[in-house]
Structure formats: C-alpha cells, structure tokens
Amino acid sequence: MDRPDLHARVAALRGQRESDAARRTRREVLRHDSVRCEVADPAGGSRTLLNFCSNDYLGLSQHFAVVSALQDAAARDGAGATGSQLVCGHHALHAELEREVADWLEVPRALLFDSGYAANLAVVQALLGDDDVCVQDRLNHASLIDAARLAGCRLRRYPHADVEGALRQLRSMPEAAAMLVTDGVFSMDGDVAPLRELAIAARVQQALLYVDDAHGVGVLGPGGRGSVAAARLDSTAVPLRLVTLGKALGSHGALVAGEPDLVDHLAETARPLLYTTALPPPVAAAALAAVRLARRDDWRRERLQELAGRFRDRAGRHGLQLMPSETPIQPVLCGSNANALAMAASLEHDGYWVAAIRPPTVPEGQARLRVTFTAAHEPAQVDALADAMAAARDRALDASTSPTA
Numbered sequence: 001m002d003r004p005d006l007h008a009r010v011a012a013l014r015g016q017r018e019s020d021a022a023r024r025t026r027r028e029v030l031r032h033d034s035v036r037c038e039v040a041d042p043a044g045g046s047r048t049l050l051n052f053c054s055n056d057y058l059g060l061s062q063h064f065a066v067v068s069a070l071q072d073a074a075a076r077d078g079a080g081a082t083g084s085q086l087v088c089g090h091h092a093l094h095a096e097l098e099r100e101v102a103d104w105l106e107v108p109r110a111l112l113f114d115s116g117y118a119a120n121l122a123v124v125q126a127l128l129g130d131d132d133v134c135v136q137d138r139l140n141h142a143s144l145i146d147a148a149r150l151a152g153c154r155l156r157r158y159p160h161a162d163v164e165g166a167l168r169q170l171r172s173m174p175e176a177a178a179m180l181v182t183d184g185v186f187s188m189d190g191d192v193a194p195l196r197e198l199a200i201a202a203r204v205q206q207a208l209l210y211v212d213d214a215h216g217v218g219v220l221g222p223g224g225r226g227s228v229a230a231a232r233l234d235s236t237a238v239p240l241r242l243v244t245l246g247k248a249l250g251s252h253g254a255l256v257a258g259e260p261d262l263v264d265h266l267a268e269t270a271r272p273l274l275y276t277t278a279l280p281p282p283v284a285a286a287a288l289a290a291v292r293l294a295r296r297d298d299w300r301r302e303r304l305q306e307l308a309g310r311f312r313d314r315a316g317r318h319g320l321q322l323m324p325s326e327t328p329i330q331p332v333l334c335g336s337n338a339n340a341l342a343m344a345a346s347l348e349h350d351g352y353w354v355a356a357i358r359p360p361t362v363p364e365g366q367a368r369l370r371v372t373f374t375a376a377h378e379p380a381q382v383d384a385l386a387d388a389m390a391a392a393r394d395r396a397l398d399a400s401t402s403p404t405a
C-alpha cells in the first residue's frame with residue numbers, strides 16, 4: 001500500500017506557508033478591556049498594546065451590566081446548558097433573548113445558535129439541497145461558502161457587490177430553488193452590500209434573500225437594527241438575517257431572525273442546532289443585557305462614526321491606502337503579505353495591535369491591516385494610530401528598498 005503520509009503533507013504545507021509569509025500564530029491575551037490588551041511576549045514577559053483589532057464595536061464586552069448579568073445567571077443557573085435545545089437545554093434566558101432580539105429588529109421570530117458560523121451552516125443546509133442554487137457575493141464570509149458546500153447545493157458566486165452579476169447567476173438557473181446570500185457589512189472590507197438592489201433582484205427572481213449582518217447589527221441603522229434596517233427593508237424583503245452576539249454585542253452566540261415559517265423550520269431541522277449543546281445560559285444573560293444597552297445607547301454609534309471619519313481624514317492625508325468604508329472596519333491596504341506583516345510588527349513595536357489579514361482570508365495581493373474601532377476609543381488614540389501607521393509604512397518601504405533588504 002502506498003498511502004500519502006499526512007505528517008509529510010502537513011510539513012510540506014507548513015513549509016509553503018513559511019515561504020509565502022503566510023504562517024499564522026495565536027497571541028496569548030493575559031488581560032484586556034475594550035481598548036487595551038496585555039499580551040504575552042513570545043520572548044518572555046508581556047506587553048500592553050492599544051487594541052485596534054477587536055470586534056467589540058460598541059465597547060460592551062466589559063460593561064458592568066453585561067458582566068454582572070453573566071455572574072448573576074451563573075450563580076443561579078450554573079455554567080452550562082446541560083443539553084441541546086430540543087432536549088433539556090432551552091432555558092428561559094434563551095427564550096427571553098430570542099424575544100428581545102425579534103422585538104428589536106421588528107421581525108416575527110428569532111432563533112438562537114451557538115455561533116454565527118453554526119447559524120450560517122444551519123440556514124443554508126436546512127433550506128437547500130442537491131438540486132438548488134446558492135448565489136453569493138465573492139467576498140462573503142467563509143462560513144457562508146462552507147454552508148453551501150455542506151448543503152450540497154450548487155454554489156454560484158458573483159463579483160463583489162455586483163447586482164447585475166447576481167441577477168445573471170439567478171437567471172441562468174430558473175428551475176432551481178434559490179437563495180441569494182450576502183454579508184450586510186463585509187467583514188474584511190467594511191463596505192455595505194447594495195441591499196435594496198439585491199432585494200429587488202431576489203424578488204424578481206423569486207429567490208430568498210439571506211443577509212449575514214454579523215458586523216451591521218448594533219452598529220448601523222436606526223436603533224442599531226443593522227444594515228437591513230438602514231436600507232429600509234423588512235422581513236418580507238429579507239426573510240432571514242444573521243445577528244451575531246460576539247461582535248457589537250460583546251458576548252457570544254448568534255441568532256437567525258426573520259419569517260416564522262422559516263425560523264420554525266430551522267428550530268426543528270437544523271443539524272448545527274439539533275446536535276450540539278445549547279449556549280450557556282449565563283452567556284445568554286450577558287447578551288440580553290448587551291442588546292438592551294445597544295438598543296438604548298445611540299451615542300455609541302455616533303462615537304463610532306466620528307472615530308471612523310476622523311481616522312479616514314488623517315490616514316488619507318498621510319497617503320495611506322484606505323478602502324471605501326463608512327463603518328468601524330477601516331482596512332488599510334498593504335499589497336504583499338510581507339509588507340502587511342512588517343507594518344503590523346512595526347505598529348506593535350510602537351504599542352498598537354492591528355491585525356495583518358492575508359490570503360486566503362482576502363484575495364491574493366490585497367493583504368491589509370484591518371483597523372477596527374470601538375466606542376471606547378478616544379479620538380486622540382485614533383489620531384496617534386493614523387500617524388503610527390504612516391510611520392510603519394515608511395519604515396517597511398525603507399527596509400524593502402535598502403540595499404541589504
């Protein structure tokens with residue numbers, strides 16, 4: 001027998017990542033608040049960095065009301081749900097969170113999942129099968145691509161934000177049951193999908209529009225109701241949307257919100273919900289407290305807008321290469337992987353943590369520093385970051401053009 005050796009394959013892939021400047025490492029966070037992170041230094045000891053790469057947009061992950069809701073629920077209900085939702089794991093706190101989110105988003109129903117990744121797998125797999133088609137934006141989140149693969153349906157991708165492209169794909173398969181799927185806010189680019197036009201395309205082509213609003217809910221739209229509400233669409237136009245709890249809501253988990261027939265179908269049939277332990281009730285309690293704050297605190301969204309505008313202004317004056325984003329996700333393009341890594345290292349040296357995002361998460365040649373803001377950042381910190389990024393760019397350029405480079 002001459003089976004391929006998996007250890008040898010793994011070693012070869014690792015070598016390839018090494019030569020492509022594509023190795024990935026996890027950093028150990030010792031302590032953090034919404035703005036600062038103390039991270040372990042691989043050489044020993046630790047460093048405190050200003051964090052510009054978290055998704056805690058509203059700065060709620062450490063809010064006292066959120067943390068004390070978690071502590072109280074843990075004291076009362078224990079640490080775990082002890083079963084899947086359809087056995088004994090569906091707690092009153094889960095139900096209350098589902099009702100609160102449905103009320104907030106003005107949709108009939110919301111259903112809780114353990115994560116946004118699991119929820120995306122659930123939606124596509126529960127609704128589409130072999131003969132069906134899932135039409136997706138090319139820059140959709142990886143979980144949506146995986147979802148279509150798992151469902152076994154045909155996956156057709158259209159160029160980013162190209163509604164004509166989406167229509168072409170739908171028209172080419174008029175017989176197949178179809179979903180049109182898009183991120184509301186694109187996670188690595190920060191731009192917002194053309195939801196009104198996509199809603200028309202879906203209606204004309206009798207496709208079901210699903211919007212993954214992981215980065216929109218809490219941040220965009222009236223009352224923070226997300227990109228769908230910002231586009232003045234309701235659950236007739238967008239029958240299902242994804243809300244994640246681990247980003248603007250500072251907690252963990254996700255909900256699929258929308259039309260009752262579809263949501264109820266998911267509750268009975270979605271494998272990523274059936275065959276997993278329900279979210280710990282204290283986490284649901286924390287998320288519930290965060291949702292109530294997110295609904296109330298318009299100032300957090302106003303602050304984010306102000307910080308993003310301020311950064312764009314200053315970074316633009318430094319000649320940094322920004323992308324067309326109005327959201328708290330403000331990527332700065334660096335081109336090569338090596339350049340992105342050099343700039344991230346230089347920023348870390350100056351006390352800033354900004355994530356270098358490289359392929360396959362973004363297209364080849366578009367490595368970037370993904371800057372994100374939270375409502376807890378100070379304007380002066382944002383100004384200082386833009387200045388430090390310009391200095392990091394100049395240092396990376398000097399290093400790459402020096403005779404010894």
Ligand SMILES: Cc1ncc(COP(=O)(O)O)c(C=O)c1O
Nearest residue numbers: 115116117141187212214244246
């Ligand atoms: C657009 C998008 N969808 C889904 C997810 C998955 O959500 P979660 O982290 O809750 O699994 C993420 C982020 O991780 C995301 O950015």
